[in-house]
Amino acid sequence: MIKIxxxxxxxxxxxxxxxxxxxxxxxxxxxxxxxxxxEPAKGKWSLSGGFVQEEESLDEAASRILFNLxxxxxxxxxxxxxYGDVNRDPGSRVISTAYFALIGINELDSEIxxxxxxxxxxxxxxxxxxxxxxxxxxxxxxxxINRIKVHPVGFELLPDKFTLVQLQNLYEAIYQRKxxxxxxxKKILSMxxxxxxxxxxxxxxxxxxxxxRFNEVKYKELTRNGFFFNLTVS
Amino acid sequence: MIKIxxxxxxxxxxxxxxxxxxxxxxxxxxxxxxxxxxEPAKGKWSLSGGFVQEEESLDEAASRILFNLxxxxxxxxxxxxxYGDVNRDPGSRVISTAYFALIGINELDSEIxxxxxxxxxxxxxxxxxxxxxxxxxxxxxxxxINRIKVHPVGFELLPDKFTLVQLQNLYEAIYQRKxxxxxxxKKILSMxxxxxxxxxxxxxxxxxxxxxRFNEVKYKELTRNGFFFNLTVS
DNA sequence: TATTAAAAGTGTATTAGTTACATTTAAAAA
DNA sequence: TTTTTAAATGTAACTAATACACTTTTAATA
Numbered sequence: 001m002i003k004i005x006x007x008x009x010x011x012x013x014x015x016x017x018x019x020x021x022x023x024x025x026x027x028x029x030x031x032x033x034x035x036x037x038x039e040p041a042k043g044k045w046s047l048s049g050g051f052v053q054e055e056e057s058l059d060e061a062a063s064r065i066l067f068n069l070x071x072x073x074x075x076x077x078x079x080x081x082x083y084g085d086v087n088r089d090p091g092s093r094v095i096s097t098a099y100f101a102l103i104g105i106n107e108l109d110s111e112i113x114x115x116x117x118x119x120x121x122x123x124x125x126x127x128x129x130x131x132x133x134x135x136x137x138x139x140x141x142x143x144x145i146n147r148i149k150v151h152p153v154g155f156e157l158l159p160d161k162f163t164l165v166q167l168q169n170l171y172e173a174i175y176q177r178k179x180x181x182x183x184x185x186k187k188i189l190s191m192x193x194x195x196x197x198x199x200x201x202x203x204x205x206x207x208x209x210x211x212x213r214f215n216e217v218k219y220k221e222l223t224r225n226g227f228f229f230n231l232t233v234s
Numbered sequence: 235m236i237k238i239x240x241x242x243x244x245x246x247x248x249x250x251x252x253x254x255x256x257x258x259x260x261x262x263x264x265x266x267x268x269x270x271x272x273e274p275a276k277g278k279w280s281l282s283g284g285f286v287q288e289e290e291s292l293d294e295a296a297s298r299i300l301f302n303l304x305x306x307x308x309x310x311x312x313x314x315x316x317y318g319d320v321n322r323d324p325g326s327r328v329i330s331t332a333y334f335a336l337i338g339i340n341e342l343d344s345e346i347x348x349x350x351x352x353x354x355x356x357x358x359x360x361x362x363x364x365x366x367x368x369x370x371x372x373x374x375x376x377x378x379i380n381r382i383k384v385h386p387v388g389f390e391l392l393p394d395k396f397t398l399v400q401l402q403n404l405y406e407a408i409y410q411r412k413x414x415x416x417x418x419x420k421k422i423l424s425m426x427x428x429x430x431x432x433x434x435x436x437x438x439x440x441x442x443x444x445x446x447r448f449n450e451v452k453y454k455e456l457t458r459n460g461f462f463f464n465l466t467v468s
Numbered sequence: 469t470a471t472t473a474a475a476a477g478t479g480t481a482t483t484a485g486t487t488a489c490a491t492t493t494a495a496a497a498a
Numbered sequence: 499t500t501t502t503t504a505a506a507t508g509t510a511a512c513t514a515a516t517a518c519a520c521t522t523t524t525a526a527t528a
Contacts, residue, residue: 004272005326009288010245011245013244013245013329051242052245052318054243058317058319058329081313084286084292084293084295085291094239165505182489182507186507186508202495204503205504206495206504207496207504207506208495233486397476416518438474440473440524440526441474441476441477441524441525
């Protein structure tokens with residue numbers, strides 16, 4: 001059996017990770033980029049990636065790369081697309097599977113960031129990226145915009161406790177447009193997935209804004225019963 | 235530069251194609267399957283696939299495999315997902331990128347079908363498939379169900395001229411539920427994307443049903459102007 | 469040639485969901 | 499006590515989705 005397969009060529013396989021973070025202060029969606037540490041394109045801005053190894057699946061390779069870069073495991077992560085053009089990497093033929101991940105920007109400690117040469121860059125002002133990485137980012141962003149409408153993935157980008165203002169700001173940052181405050185609140189609250197806390201966020205106003213938590217257990221239960229998350233407003 | 239890459243392992247890369255066809259008579263969605271011609275799992279039911287070669291992209295490999303099997307080029311085709319588990323293929327480690335394609339079931343001549351050992355099998359009664367092919371099919375079906383709601387891909391599964399009854403039957407076959415006839419017609423016709431022909435289909439009724447054509451040029455123009463296809467009814 | 473049978477074709481009223489929009493409340497700072 | 503700033507709140511108008519049953523066409527048959 002190996003005989004038959006072995007007529008065929010083999011390829012380097014890479015995984016590249018599009019890591020989104022949300023800056024709750026600047027109200028901006030950001031991307032974690034690194035300065036590439038090896039040739040070709042050494043020193044250029046790049047997604048963080050790496051080669052798939054013998055004894056790991058693609059998902060495991062993506063988790064390993066994410067963990068090495070962030071020190072975090074169990075991140076929200078999803079396979080996006082596989083890029084297989086013949087000359088996409090000038091170093092050699094490499095097929096790359098892109099994954100996108102969502103993390104809270106403050107979960108990442110700056111020590112790890114510096115050691116890896118990782119930097120958060122605003123999505124609206126990205127530097128030039130190597131190879132086809134810009135294409136990967138564009139696809140990931142499109143996917144994020146579509147996904148956040150119908151899946152509760154926005155909460156992955158926020159702290160456990162967040163205010164409705166913060167949640168709305170996140171949606172506005174991703175959709176790149178203003179949303180009507182009353183309609184947004186009406187819709188998200190009507191799903192009964194947010195639990196009002198007893199404390200308030202007091203940094204940004206005198207009045208303070210109530211904290212909420214997303215109830216994941218309830219979401220899963222509702223989903224089993226045919227509920228569909230939907231947050232398309234205004 | 236090659237020096238650095240060359241520390242890393244290489245892998246066989248395959249492409250597997252989930253080819254959907256729609257049987258307008260039996261009102262059933264079907265899948266084009268083959269009896270595998272080589273070990274391992276020789277003689278078992280399988281998606282049609284093949285290994286990626288040195289000088290072709292993934293998309294080109296998928297097109298080649300589709301062309302070899304069907305004799306058709308320019309099919310509707312889309313990358314679905316990449317399967318990279320370590321032991322997914324018992325023959326050797328192979329990473330496989332799945333593509334799904336939509337074709338009119340009658341576009342395929344039976345001579346080519348027989349030569350390739352290809353068979354249309356009803357989606358609701360699939361035989362056991364090798365490796366993780368069943369998982370691929372399930373994902374493709376989910377993707378098709380989602381896609382046909384918001385993209386005009388159903389027309390790829392029908393002849394150029396089709397009746398509204400046939401179109402509705404197709405949607406019912408994919409959604410696996412009945413749709414209200416008047417609401418369905420109202421919605422699809424209100425998009426102004428179908429052009430009524432001057433002739434009727436006369437096989438299935440005495441009265442005959444008007445033929446329509448999908449106007450792709452108009453669809454593209456509307457899309458540029460912010461139009462979104464949507465056919466979620468009843 | 470009148471009748472029958474079978475599928476195609478058609479409209480409206482009700483309900484549900486989405487949108488637009490402005491004032492009040494809370495609390496710290498002056 | 500007043501001012502300032504952001505958070506919080508409800509309703510009416512509009513639009514979209516749904517439920518629903520009869521008429522039309524035409525070939526086959528009596």
